[in-house]
Amino acid sequence: MKKLLLATAVAALSVSAANAAPTVYGKAFVTADYVDAEVDARYVDNAGEKFSGNEDENTVEINSHSSRLGFKGSEAMTANTDVIYQLEYGVNVDASGDNTFKSRDTFLGLANKNFGQVRVGRNTSVLDYVNNVTVTEGYWDNLGSNTLNTESDLDIDENGRVVGFSEDIVQALNMVSDKRQDNSVVWIAPKYNGVPVELAVQYSADESFGSNDNGFGASLMFDQGTGFTAGLAYTKDMDANTKWTLFDEELSYGGDVIRGTATIDLNKYMAMPVTLGALYQVADYDIDGAEEEKGLVISGEMGLTNFARPASVYLQYNKTDNLAGLNNFDSDQVVLGGKYMYKDNMIAHAYIGQNSADITVADAFEDGDIARVDADVFAIGGGLEYIF
16 A cells, blocks of 8 residues: 555656646747948038938848747646746847847746636737738848937037948838837737637836836737638837937837738638738827838738748738838838748748838938938848757
8 A cells, every 4th residue: 555655646746747847949040141231321401511421331141030949838726727937038049249148038927728828027019919911031030120320320520510420320120010028917818619819918017216108008819710810909108119319319208009910821712822911000109299100011922832841932011101200211121032841840041132211300400400311221141940
């Protein structure tokens, strides 16, 4: 009997340990990218004095894109409730920058069969829960790169006049996108039988002393498995929080973002392995004189059937008006790319794209001043993604 009790205890401990053991996962995604970036700056003050400058850079970059290492798991608390957890860190495989490791989604929470999930910690914004349209990868996975810093590029004397042109400011500029939220809580509603929607609600606390800039948001995704999906999300003082510098002036402000998306898998309706998607987004910044930032994404991806393994090509167009709330600050981007799966977890990528952005700022220093900056980025590259 003692031996039987001892065996039972050992078995119970083994099951408990197995349930508590985390799953280790991650991916490494490294590319080589040829980048041709150019910026033109022109300035005219109210006395008619002019300045113009140009900088052109051609380089081959080794880049790490969303590489990560994570630990996740769950353990039963009661018959219907589990403790869930995740610790995920971004990894710069190329070791560029000071932060080789950077926190991604990291939370502790509960999952209940009747009441859904609650995640507390650092969570992706619910705006990303309806990001089912963008298909670009690698260098061109740049939704959210919407700030322009010209302070270091236009040399200004003590009288506020532009007297020179210096450092590089060129990057592929795009509409605002989701940001991970520190000190946040996400509730994901349970899916009910016969209701093809997923609801998520988020609260984000700003714990800075004296600050009341707490944010919130919600998303709703419709997918009944017929090849058509639609999403709608709204966030307040979460994703539109922006800090940037223009002509020696630092701006910091929040705002609202509303995003709508739709995709259709044509292969569900006809013999055509093509998925089409559209995303439209409006960001309204809380700053006097700011314009609504309006963003549009149109994408298409087609599966290729004449390969031994799954492969696809994609085309995506991005258009943004009034980037970061600045009137006449617009960008256009078009990217062509493809993927080939050597195995389900080994994916080769190739792409080519162009991004053009321009900004015209009147009254930059004194009445009558006009400054104009044009930025163009061309990039072609490819690499390997390994998922484990």
